[in-house]
Each structure stands twice: as C-alpha cells, then as structure tokens.
Amino acid sequence: MSAGHALYGVVLGAHNDPFLELVSGLIVYPLGVYDKDISCTLGNKAIRKGVRTIMxxxxxxxxxxxxxxxxxxxxxxxxxxxxxxxxxxxxxxxxxxxxxxxxxxxxxxxxxxxxxxxxxxxxxxxxxxxxxxxxxxxxxxxxxxxxxxxxxxxxxxxxxxxxxxxxxxxxxxxxx
Incomplete structure (x- = not known):
C-alpha cells in the first residue's frame, strides 16, 4: 500500500476451533453457514434453513x-x-x-x-x-x-x- 492511500489508520466465535465458530446457535464454517431452524443474513453470509451456503x-x-x-x-x-x-x-x-x-x-x-x-x-x-x-x-x-x-x-x-x-x-x- 502506498503512502498516498487514505486510511485512518465481526470476528465471530468464542472457542478455539479454527474451522468452526458458534454464534447464537449458528454454526459458521469457513465456506458457509448451517442452521436447520432459521433463515437470516450474517455478515456477508446468506443463511437459509437447513442449507450450508455462502454469499x-x-x-x-x-x-x-x-x-x-x-x-x-x-x-x-x-x-x-x-x-x-x-x-x-x-x-x-x-x-x-x-x-x-x-x-x-x-x-x-x-x-x-x-x-x-x-x-x-x-x-x-x-x-x-x-x-x-x-x-x-x-x-x-x-x-x-x-x-x-x-x-x-x-x-x-x-x-x-x-x-x-x-x-x-x-x-x-x-x-x-
């Protein structure tokens, strides 16, 4: 990065497994999210019922x-x-x-x-x-x-x- 750039100079999870993060019942994998009960959006991840996906x-x-x-x-x-x-x-x-x-x-x-x-x-x-x-x-x-x-x-x-x-x-x- 050059000096000309203008820079003013949601890590998830509460455990030690780098491949799995648990947040309010959601399981966040490096390549997607799985939750069998709810649908929502979390960060840049699209979560659908029972589907492991990433947007x-x-x-x-x-x-x-x-x-x-x-x-x-x-x-x-x-x-x-x-x-x-x-x-x-x-x-x-x-x-x-x-x-x-x-x-x-x-x-x-x-x-x-x-x-x-x-x-x-x-x-x-x-x-x-x-x-x-x-x-x-x-x-x-x-x-x-x-x-x-x-x-x-x-x-x-x-x-x-x-x-x-x-x-x-x-x-x-x-x-x-």
Missing amino acids: ATIDVTEDNFEETVTGEGITLVDAWADWCGPCKRFAPVFEKASEEHTDATFAKLDTEANQGLASALEIQSIPTLMIFRDGILVFREAGALPPAALEDLLKQVKDLDMEEVRRQVEEQNAQG
Whole structure:
C-alpha cells in the first residue's frame, strides 16, 4: 500500500476451533453457514434453513446502502459499472477476497443502476473502493488494486485502533 492511500489508520466465535465458530446457535464454517431452524443474513453470509451456503458479495442500492455500511465490523464497497474495463479486472480480486475474509461484508455498488447514490457519494472514477469499519469510512480510493495490495489494506483496517479513529473523527467534527 502506498503512502498516498487514505486510511485512518465481526470476528465471530468464542472457542478455539479454527474451522468452526458458534454464534447464537449458528454454526459458521469457513465456506458457509448451517442452521436447520432459521433463515437470516450474517455478515456477508446468506443463511437459509437447513442449507450450508455462502454469499461472497452483496449488492447495495440506495435502499440498503446506509444500513449496510453503518453496522459493526468491516464493510468493503466496490463501486463499479458494467462498461468499465478496470472494474471487470478488479471484480475477481474483490470476489476472491470476499471468500477469504468471511468476517467482513463485501458489497458491490452498480453506479449505473444507482446514479443518485453514486452522485451523493461523489464517485467520479471507477472502480472506487470504500472501506467502513464500525460505520466509519476509513478508506476510499479510485483504481483497481492488485490482490496483494487489497490483502495488505484489509490487514491494516483490521489492525486499526478504533478508539483512536473515533477520537480523530470527534476532533474533526468539533473543528468543522
């Protein structure tokens, strides 16, 4: 990651088995979730009754964007368009990262289908990657990242001292 990146610098489970995590009766496997009694969404995982499944990425729209990015944990948003060559090259990198980092939510924002939201977010170049942690935008940059850079970025976001980030945000809000 270069120094020019803007970085403000839901791990699940309560046991020692790295292949299995138990959260409120849900069993979360590295490649999916199984629960025979309920249906819901957990992070970037789609959970259906009695089915072990994983939804690597979710689509965000004007209707669910705020809800998606304001929750606890890490949420990555890839703003893209179908006609964009760099977006198409970044898509498999983003998808692979979503499969490897099931503790984060990976969302795709189609800027053509959601032009109002893209405008409100002041997206002028695509792909644009935004990363939120605990509802705070901690990274935003246009351009396709190679896999190693995305991995490094995710590690840095996971390692952030969120108390310090909140303090910095409060200071900025008090000044502005």
